[in-house]
Amino acid sequence: MDDDKFIFCLEAVPDVDEEITTETVKNLEELAYELGIDSIYKTCDTIEGFEDSINALLYNDLNFKNYEIIYLVMQGEGNSIQLNDYYYSFQEIAEIFEGKLRGKILHFANEKILDLSAEEAQYFLDITGAKAISGYGTTFHKITSSNLDKAFFSLFEEEDNVIAIVEALHQKYYALCKLLDFRLYY
Template sequence: MTHSHYIYCLEAVQDVSAPSKSIILPALQQLALHYGVTNVYKTCDSIEGFEESISTLVCEDKDFEDYAFIYLIFEGRDNELKIDNYFYSLEEIAEFFEGKLKGKVIHFANTFRLDLEEETFQYFLDVTGARAISGYANQVPVLSTVLDNLYFSLSEEYDDLVELVEVLHEKQYALCSALGFRMYY
């Protein structure tokens, strides 16, 4: 079964008003060009910008139902996102988006180390309504875009999350292992 999923990518930057070279934009362009996956790219430099970007997507984007993934490019530590030099726990992030992410997969690039306890991921899923959280547990010097793009493109064919992850591992087992790919659902 083939569907058309959209990806909403939000990248943390130092200052949204200053020109900056995105680390992720070239990969998103390749995703659209080679796999035909529609994506929207935004930046934020504050918690208010983060909240506003997601709220605008949820409340104002007429295609919101078509977004399968919210792709977050943020740094962090110990399962806390760094936004404007402050750290926010996933529990705090969940409360910003209470009930607003129904059916979405929240995916973190490997700029943020994701290694969750069951209580934390279950709280996030319960509060936001998200379908799953995915990302990487291992910090490696290589950006995860190659695996991210494969993951997103496979989601066009596989709706079942378990099957999607199995196929991803079949195709790129060494990379999945090296990066420590994780999915919580």
């Protein structure tokens, strides 16, 4: 990533008013310290908070075009995310992001399994304008995707082509990519 490109991270938490330092925050700090990759970190606990955070990024942050990756750390199922006890489908999320993610990569940590049909993925990409959606096909409670996420993000420093980045990720971290079932929809 060039010096002027960033990661925007949105993490689902039980209560946004409770201040805690999550593993995600620690990993983003490591990315900044070790690799010079800057990020913005926000939390949400409702769909309104999710939408407000994205809208603040879209409409109030003049550097939005510099955010190449939107990193979502939240639970859910194959084609939905979970905020507190409510599930929101990718179709609903696509409508929130409609036309707003041109050239962005939406990356999910392995808190949730990313399991989209070809039609669901294509619909999301067409509606939002995103370049790609990535994530994992398996979730292990003892193994988080954080180290592989950091490796994935660091590869953007050297390359812009998402396919080449994923190939390099598999070459360097094949066993972990296979274990977590890294997935890319583009």
